[in-house]
């Protein structure tokens with residue numbers, strides 16, 4: 001991996017390092033807080049023993065583990081390996097057995113106005129039946145099932161039913177294209193795909209099944225035996241031999257399902273994420289360690305009191321945040337949560353805040369991009385609501401700028417709620433760096449400290465630890481329970497991508513700074529990965545989609561700073577000679593934007609496509625993305641003296 005040094009300097013210039021104001025926890029919060037400083041003491045006394053204790057306390061093991069960590073095959077960790085458990089049973093049946101079956105698990109709010117209240121007893125019954133339904137379609141231990149669904153209760157039921165069978169889910173975000181879906185089905189060799197006729201968006205149905213049909217016409221998808229279709233949109237769908245309606249199969253399935261215990265290292269899911277190359281990586285997570293860290297972080301970072309809290313994480317289940325903090329963490333802890341299918345402002349601005357009031361949400365976990373969008377819409381919208389139930393706020397997905405942090409606390413948190421800024425990744429499986437409410441003195445804009453049990457260090461180019469006040473690369477030095485166990489089908493790529501830049505350390509692409517008090521300020525990616533609205537996109541993947549268009553000769557993509565989405569995709573494209581003849585630049589740009597949307601998904605559509613005669617290249621042919629970023633962000637163009645053609649940047653700046 002090459003690390004463009006200039007990115008890091010750029011990040012440093014634009015980030016604040018010292019908080020003007022800090023927020024110590026209030027005495028009221030401390031009085032009833034789940035986490036206290038004892039956690040840090042216990043973890044630093046004996047880190048591995050600490051995780052063993054957490055796991056025993058938080059989960060129900062059918063066969064207790066005797067070995068906590070096996071790191072002999074590093075970087076492929078084995079946690080709790082001789083223990084056995086069933087993940088779904090831990091999230092469901094045990095809460096019912098403990099007498100909490102009547103507790104609400106999910107307050108579902110559909111985008112079309114329908115609502116459902118699902119208790120732990122009902123969710124357990126649904127998952128048992130769904131497990132029988134999937135087993136009836138041939139799904140068993142180790143089989144891969146692709147889930148391509150809207151954010152509806154059936155999505156949660158499907159994931160847990162797959163887990164219950166010891167099978168492996170691969171959730172694909174509903175916004176991904178047929179081609180992205182096809183590639184993921186092929187890579188995982190999926191046996192069954194679960195989808196819906198359509199999902200609701202702003203009062204209309206957007207169809208999902210046509211993408212599945214198209215994907216399955218593509219190469220490499222012969223492994224798929226059945227497609228299970230949830231009726232949600234009520235729209236007409238084409239039907240084939242392999243399709244089954246969820247409601248028919250569900251009604252016909254046996255209601256009771258006895259959960260079998262599986263070894264802790266049984267794979268639980270694959271989740272694809274973008275990297276620095278064109279091909280998404282299938283990150284593999286396993287059962288016992290993942291669930292331990294999901295439950296531990298959810299409980300301590302969000303100060304969960306299951307008997308009284310109403311928790312809401314706004315992420316879609318298509319992302320890791322939805323896996324760990326909508327499905328596994330909250331359900332393992334037996335918490336009541338809100339599941340909302342729609343967008344923050346449908347059908348009216350302030351819909352989110354109405355939901356907070358109507359369900360009495362106490363803990364809200366969302367992304368900085370949503371906070372900035374709410375800021376832009378105006379404080380009068382949340383101010384017209386009560387929001388009195390909120391007592392803790394969380395942030396994830398990208399660095400939260402101090403202005404957004406302050407607004408979030410003042411306007412949404414009424415100057416009262418702590419804010420936890422949680423740093424982690426698809427690969428880490430669970431939160432790694434965050435304040436602990438009730439313990440940490442909060443600093444707006446800083447992710448702050450590694451959680452008890454996690455050891456992070458910031459290092460320089462040579463892998464030496466930086467002193468307080470210094471900045472460098474964020475690395476993790478000790479294995480952690482929820483760490484990825486590899487990349488599906490490509491163990492070498494796992495080692496190469498994450499463990500080779502700094503031997504013995506995990507490094508996944510973020511730059512960070514250590515302040516004088518030892519707090520960590522994450523500064524964003526230092527590789528060719530962009531972060532758009534908290535979603536990870538690869539410049540290489542979008543470039544490869546663009547050059548896949550017959551009219552494109554060359555393409556370079558950069559992430560440009562964007563006030564709301566954090567970064568936005570800007571593409572610079574050279575058309576082929578044939579394509580550029582008599583072409584209208586505006587319609588060519590529009591066509592290419594849509595092309596990327598079609599190839600990857602709407603989230604990857606460039607904000608802007610600029611048709612250029614040439615790209616800024618060095619004499620050795622390397623594209624200087626730094627200069628393109630200057631142009632995309634409307635800055636004065638940096639040093640062009642090393643370019644083969646020093647005049648090209650003036651031309652490009654003019655074209656923009």
Ligand code: WT7
Nearest residue numbers: 396397398399421422423424425426522525536
């Ligand atoms: C990348 C991981 C973890 C769930 C959402 C994204 C960035 C994430 C923070 C934060 C600064 C953050 C990093 C990271 N990131 N949270 N609190 N502060 N940056 O998961 O798609 O795997 O992306 O998101 O750059 O590497 P992901």
